[in-house]
Amino acid sequence: MKSVHVTGPDRVEWVDVEKPVIGDADVLLRIRACGICGSDAMYTHIGGIPPHVGATPLGHEPAGEVAEVGARVEGFEIGDHVVVDTMRLNDGLLGSGGAQGALTPFVVIRNVQPGMHLKKIPAHVPWDVAALNEPMAVALHAVNRTAPQPGAKVAIFGAGPIGLGALLGYRRKGAAHIVVIDVQPERLEKALEIGADAVINSTTEDVATRLLELHGDAPPSFVREARPDTDVYLDAAGVAVVPQTVSVLAKSGATLGIVAVHKQPVELDFAGILLSELTVVWSMGYPTEIFEVTDDIVENWERYAKIISHRIPFEHALDALELARTPGAAEKVTVVFD
Incomplete structure (x- = not known):
């Protein structure tokens, strides 16, 4: 054969x-x-x-x-x-x-x-x-690694298959508001179809300004300037500007998940990150999620088909x-x- x-x-x-x-x-x-x-x-x-x-x-x-x-x-x-x-x-x-x-x-x-x-x-x-089922398990593992709480405000960078799968995963976990950020209008339109609450085109909009508008101001902390009250960021894009952007946007106690493959080293300002106590977690494969996601695909296959x-x-x-x-x-x- x-x-x-x-x-x-x-x-x-x-x-x-x-x-x-x-x-x-x-x-x-x-x-x-x-x-x-x-x-x-x-x-x-x-x-x-x-x-x-x-x-x-x-x-x-x-x-x-x-x-x-x-x-x-x-x-x-x-x-x-x-x-x-x-x-x-x-x-x-x-x-x-x-x-x-x-x-x-x-x-x-x-x-x-x-x-x-x-x-x-x-x-x-x-x-x-x-x-x-397999890529959606990858996405669900990324969601699980960031440990979102019910009512969380989430920002996903990258509206490819993993980012869209994570969108569905965060919704199942009870996220209150999910923003998807990308550079391609067609991808952002699909994110809205699948269930994003809002989208940001980072080529035409300022991500920090829009997230402040969408998620509000975070409570005061060691960080004095206004920062979005976003609880979870997910990098499903794999470009250096994403973790670099999050490192200067994140409120105190926020979480950044990395599921995308970065093909080049990424430079980050650790002194700046120290102020926010940003938690960075990494996600690879699907240790337990491969069949956890199956039932949702079965129940909502028409939504997944849009991917x-x-x-x-x-x-x-x-x-x-x-x-x-x-x-x-x-x-x-x-x-x-x-």
Whole structure:
């Protein structure tokens, strides 16, 4: 069967691989959809990821249908629709350096344990929306890391898929007011559609002034000048100006979460940050959130569907990867299988 692999720096190709054969404790999944992640472009640029540099199978945002079930497997039947914890496979991270990737028709899950590797979803949820489960878990982990309290005022920098997923996550956690900040009007319009209370275009508006208007003045502290009464900031943009901006905006006791990948070192004024006692937390992957987010996707799949901008057939998966890595060309690209 055909599989998409990184075969060298900035080179992605079709590779012929054997269809997996299952054992008594395994499940074979027919992949029905797989999202394209920004990390796929990173893996491509560097030529793979250890231990498979030069031959890395791609695809780590899958949704699939159970195609075969081993004799000793309980809890799953042929035809079940499922989402996958791609960090728990026994042969490595799916599509992120492991032996398999989900940009291929079939993936085998070895030694399946219900509640650990797979979670069933209703058949009415579209495959491409189900494939958002993995990135939405990333977003929910970022939300959880910032520990928002009910009634919190939140500012999210970056209206890409993770930022929009965090918007939905903060709303579930009881945030009272959520502002989304970006430089692209189309992204900001989508944020409003999905449920942002307000948006800020940082190319035409002053972020500090607008946040003061939207969230009010913070109580006095060691910081004497007026600062927004924003409780939580989330960096889902990955540009240095975001943490630098937050470091001079944050009120006493605010939290900044970093979920975006920064490709260059960021310089921060620690003396200035000291005054606000800003808490900075970091978010990577989804230690517990992979199936926590599933029920909300099932219940609100039409809202999540708005995050997807492009749906590309599997036979054009190489084009989908190129589209996703082209700045400004697409928001969220999903590969769909027949």
